[in-house]
Amino acid sequence: MDIIVCVKHVPETAEADLKINPAGNAIKKSDLVFDINEWDDYALEEAVQIKEKLGGTVTVITVGSEDADSTLRKCLARGADNAIRLTDQKFEGSDSYAIAKILHKVIKNMSFNIILTGALAGDDGYAATGPILAELLGISHATMVKKIELSSDVAKVNRELEGGLEEVVELKLPAVLTIQTGINEPRYVSIMGIRKAMQKETKVLGLAEVGLNENEVGEAGSWIKIEKMYVPPVEKQAEFLQGTPEEIAAKIAETLKARGLV
Amino acid sequence: MQEIFVLAEHRQGQIRDITFEMLTKGRELAEKTNTELTALLFGKDVKEHAKTLSQYAKKVLVVEDAKLENFNSEAYQKVLSNLIKEHKPLLTSIGHTSFGVDLAPSLAASLDSPLATDCIDLKFENETLTVTRQIYGGKVNVNATLRKAESYIVTIRQAAFPAEKKIPMNGEIVEAPSPLSEEITEKRFIEYVLPPPGGVDITAADVLIGIGRGIKDESEIPPVEELAKTLGGVLACSRPIVDKGWLPNDRQVGSSGKTVKPKLYIALGISGAFQHVLGMKNSDLIIAVNKDRNAPIFGVADYGIVEDLFKIVPPLKAKVYELRG
Numbered sequence: 370m371d372i373i374v375c376v377k378h379v380p381e382t383a384e385a386d387l388k389i390n391p392a393g394n395a396i397k398k399s400d401l402v403f404d405i406n407e408w409d410d411y412a413l414e415e416a417v418q419i420k421e422k423l424g425g426t427v428t429v430i431t432v433g434s435e436d437a438d439s440t441l442r443k444c445l446a447r448g449a450d451n452a453i454r455l456t457d458q459k460f461e462g463s464d465s466y467a468i469a470k471i472l473h474k475v476i477k478n479m480s481f482n483i484i485l486t487g488a489l490a491g492d493d494g495y496a497a498t499g500p501i502l503a504e505l506l507g508i509s510h511a512t513m514v515k516k517i518e519l520s521s522d523v524a525k526v527n528r529e530l531e532g533g534l535e536e537v538v539e540l541k542l543p544a545v546l547t548i549q550t551g552i553n554e555p556r557y558v559s560i561m562g563i564r565k566a567m568q569k570e571t572k573v574l575g576l577a578e579v580g581l582n583e584n585e586v587g588e589a590g591s592w593i594k595i596e597k598m599y600v601p602p603v604e605k606q607a608e609f610l611q612g613t614p615e616e617i618a619a620k621i622a623e624t625l626k627a628r629g630l631v
Numbered sequence: 632m633q634e635i636f637v638l639a640e641h642r643q644g645q646i647r648d649i650t651f652e653m654l655t656k657g658r659e660l661a662e663k664t665n666t667e668l669t670a671l672l673f674g675k676d677v678k679e680h681a682k683t684l685s686q687y688a689k690k691v692l693v694v695e696d697a698k699l700e701n702f703n704s705e706a707y708q709k710v711l712s713n714l715i716k717e718h719k720p721l722l723t724s725i726g727h728t729s730f731g732v733d734l735a736p737s738l739a740a741s742l743d744s745p746l747a748t749d750c751i752d753l754k755f756e757n758e759t760l761t762v763t764r765q766i767y768g769g770k771v772n773v774n775a776t777l778r779k780a781e782s783y784i785v786t787i788r789q790a791a792f793p794a795e796k797k798i799p800m801n802g803e804i805v806e807a808p809s810p811l812s813e814e815i816t817e818k819r820f821i822e823y824v825l826p827p828p829g830g831v832d833i834t835a836a837d838v839l840i841g842i843g844r845g846i847k848d849e850s851e852i853p854p855v856e857e858l859a860k861t862l863g864g865v866l867a868c869s870r871p872i873v874d875k876g877w878l879p880n881d882r883q884v885g886s887s888g889k890t891v892k893p894k895l896y897i898a899l900g901i902s903g904a905f906q907h908v909l910g911m912k913n914s915d916l917i918i919a920v921n922k923d924r925n926a927p928i929f930g931v932a933d934y935g936i937v938e939d940l941f942k943i944v945p946p947l948k949a950k951v952y953e954l955r956g
Contacts, residue, residue, distance in 0.1 A: 382767040383844055383902060386923055389771065396771060465748075466740065488732075493766050495748050496727075497736035500704075504737035509705065509817045512733045527824065530642075530729045531789075531886055536702075537821040551874035592745035593762075597774045601765065601927070607919060607935030617936055618946035621918060622954055624934065628916060630838065630895050631862070631954045 370425040370519065372416040373479065375472055375486035375498070376409040376444060378437035382491065389598050396598065405440040408487025412548040414555040415517065416485050417448035423519065425482070426450045430475065432460055432468050438571060445566035446558045452569065457576040462588035462595075465493075469501035471586060474579045477506060481543060483524065488513045488547040496547075503545035510545040511538050515552050634669045635661045636723040638711065639684055640730055641672075642702065643823070646680055649726035651794035653787050654687040656753070657724055658797065661689075664755050666721050670802070673710055675700040685802040696809035701820040704733040706811055712741055713810045719782055722760070727786035739784045745777040746784045751791040760785075768904050769927050789886060790909055829881035831865055838864025838895045841884055841911065844871045845900015845921065845940050852877060854941075855899060858948045861955075867891065869907040885910040899940040903928025 380401035388397045405413070416427045428451040429444040431437050441452040455471050463471070476484065484503075489496035496512070503510035515535060516527035522542050527535045529549050540546075576583065581590075588594055610617045625631045637657045640647045654670065661668040670688040672681055675697050684691045694710050711734070715723060725731040727749045739746035745760075747753075751772075752763035760777045762785060777783055833839060840859040846852060852866070859866050866882060873883045884891055885907040896914035901907060903919070903926055911917070912931045919932035920940045929935040936943060 380767075382770060384923060386925060387767060387770050396767065465736070466746070469740070491768060494764070494768075496732045497739075497746065497748050500733065500736040501740040504740035510733075510737065511818070513729050525821070528729060528733070529887055530823075532890075533826055533880060533883070533888055535824045535826070537824060538703075539819045539821055541817045550870065551876075554876065592739070592778050593747050593775050594778070595773055595775050596761070598766075598771050599774075600925070601769065601772045601930075603930040605930060607917075607929040607932035609929075609935045609937065614938065614942040615946045617938065618943060618950045621934070621936075621943075621947055622950035624916075624918075625862075625895065625951070626954050628894075630916070631951055 370419055370423045370482045371480060372419060372425060372427050373476060373481045373484045374409070374413050374416045374427060374429045374444070374449065375484065375502070376413065376429050376431050376440060377406040377487070377490045377492075378403055378431060378433050378440040379406045379490055379492045389600065393597050393599060394595060403436060403439070405443055406487050406490045406492075408489055408491070408548060408550055410555045411550050411552050412485040412487050413444050413447060413449065414553045415548055417556075418553060419483075419517070419519065420448065428453065428479070430455070430472065432456070432463070432471050441571050442563050442566045443558060445569045446562040447556060452571040454571055454573050455579055456573060457586070459576050459583045459587050462591065463586055464591035464593045465495040465497040466501055466592045467586050467590040469498050469505060470590060471579055471581065472498070472502050473505040474581055475574065476502070483542060484545040486545070486547055488549045499545050499547035506545070508543050508545060509540045510547070511540055512547040513549045514546045515549050517546065633666045634718055634720040635664070635666050636715070636718070636720040637668065637670050637688065638723065638725045639670050639672045639680065640726045640728060641674060641677070641680055646683060647726070647728070648794055649728055649787065649789050650684075651687065652790065652792040653724045653726065655795045656787065656792045657688070660722065660753070660755070664721060669720070671711070671714065673699045673707060681804045685804055686799045687797070688802045689800060690802050691804045693804060693806050694809050695806065696811050698811045698814060699809070702730050703815055703818060703820050704730075704737065705815045705818045707734050708738045708741065709810055712738055714807065715742060715744070715782060721782065723782070723784045725784065725786045727788045731786045735784055735786045742782075744782050744784050745780050747775065747777055748786045749788050750785050751788050753785060765905065768902065770925065788905070826880055829879045831882065833865060833867045833882055833884065834889050834891050836865045836891075837893050838862045839867045839884070839891060839893045839897070839914075840864055841867045841869065841896060841898045841901055842872055843869035843898070843901030843907070846872060846877070849875075849877045851941070854944055858944050858951075861948050861951050862895070864893070864895070869901050869904070898928050898932065899944070901928055902926045903931065
């Protein structure tokens with residue numbers, strides 16, 4: 370199986386304190402740690418496990434600046450064979466449609482059996498790049514995949530539905546599968562492993578080499594344009610309990626007692 | 632008159648809530664933009680659903696076909712794309728659900744119709760569609776505009792709008808022919824599967840201690856479980872804990888897990904992404920402990936503690952123990 374994995378280099382924001390810039394159109398990224406998008410991490414692991422079982426190759430591809438090389442190196446260290454980075458200043462401001470167009474131009478000339486990518490990205494959360502890419506390539510897709518069983522030309526997958534329910538769907542290959550977290554256990558990779566992966570080469574392609582013009586990418590080539598970012602208004606705010614941990618614990622215990630919960 | 636389309640979502644004989652939520656917003660938008668609200672219903676033997684929907688929309692457009700019995704994004708895309716080409720609705724609204732995210736992006740790409748996903752609000756201003764979305768896991772809101780077009784597509788977040796009951800609209804039910812001539816073979820629905828039930832039913836518990844990303848290692852769970860036991864409750868969790876395999880998935884609270892309504896919900900190290908909040912916001916009393924003062928969980932909690940959860944758990948367990956005598 371030759372597998373392409375589309376990954377994104379994103380800031381880790383789950384536990385970070387985010388600040389919006391004065392212009393209100395971006396968050397301040399200088400203090401944030403960047404890494405592979407969590408969903409893509411599971412997609413990469415799934416690809417490597419398939420390769421280990423069935424043979425073949427894993428190629429990772431990303432759209433991003435030089436910073437994204439650290440994510441590509443991590444993927445190479447984890448078992449990817451090749452890495453491609455598509456980069457151009459003109460790609461700035463691309464939404465999932467523009468990103469999918471960029472990926473499509475390169476991937477359509479590659480040979481592959483499956484494309485895996487995360488079900489969404491933790492930054493903009495569009496959950497759209499994978500299925501748009503599939504449409505542009507004229508192949509099938511399944512999103513939010515939690516289990517994959519492969520035969521030579523068919524993928525049998527479980528898709529996550531709401532409330533713990535799943536559906537089983539069969540797809541003809543080649544196809545795009547977008548991966549939900551929890552499908553596997555992404556392997557640990559040592560710093561040494563990442564250093565070793567630095568010897569593997571990353572192919573870098575710009576706008577002209579990709580074969581698009583500037584109106585097809587970035588804001589001009591996107592469906593959606595960000596106008597303003599702001600902190601979500603809160604309808605309700607918790608009453609904050611102050612004090613030492615012991616004092617706070619006493620206050621909680623009193624509240625629980627008053628409500629008959631203890 | 633131009634229309635606003637709302638695609639009805641139904642599964643195993645039930646119309647899903649998101650449908651009525653979208654119809655609420657659709658009615659408002661139709662009034663403001665002087666368009667007509669049309670509910671789209673695809674399926675097999677869905678006459679009863681059509682009757683229900685006719686109370687909420689001006690028109691119900693029904694496509695009946697055995698090939699539409701179960702959701703299949705490719706079958707749905709063919710039917711929906713034909714209707715969009717024919718009717719040129721101002722807007723097509725689809726749920727940002729598992730079905731919706733399987734359908735909307737490829738549909739939009741096939742029509743080159745601008746798409747905004749996971750919207751929590753939308754409005755038309757000067758013939759431009761402006762949407763509100765959440766990014767960075769709900770920590771930041773974004774107002775975004777869509778490229779001007781004849782017809783737009785959006786997916787709507789669950790529970791973003793109330794499922795209001797309004798004056799019965801007595802909409803007309805119109806049947807449209809199915810364009811599906813042959814079986815879709817590229818993608819086939821096989822079956823629904825439910826994970827095997829576990830030992831604990833968190834929906835029946837009066838007290839739940841929910842744990843999330845703040846737990847960094849499996850070895851950190853037993854002390855929290857002891858607190859739960861001391862309170863006569865059980866452990867529940869948000870998605871990352873199940874993803875790591877530390878708790879079985881029947882302990883997960885949220886849109887992809889269970890919806891709970893205990894007397895007490897203590898959220899420990901849970902940031903409060905909307906998917907989790909959807910499953911626990913109606914708990915009687917919510918207490919949240921999180922290191923991040925701006926964590927969205929504090930927007931639904933009654934009491935908030937900005938602190939490392941491991942500093943609170945031991946003294947809290949001691950105090951509760953003391954009170955119990």
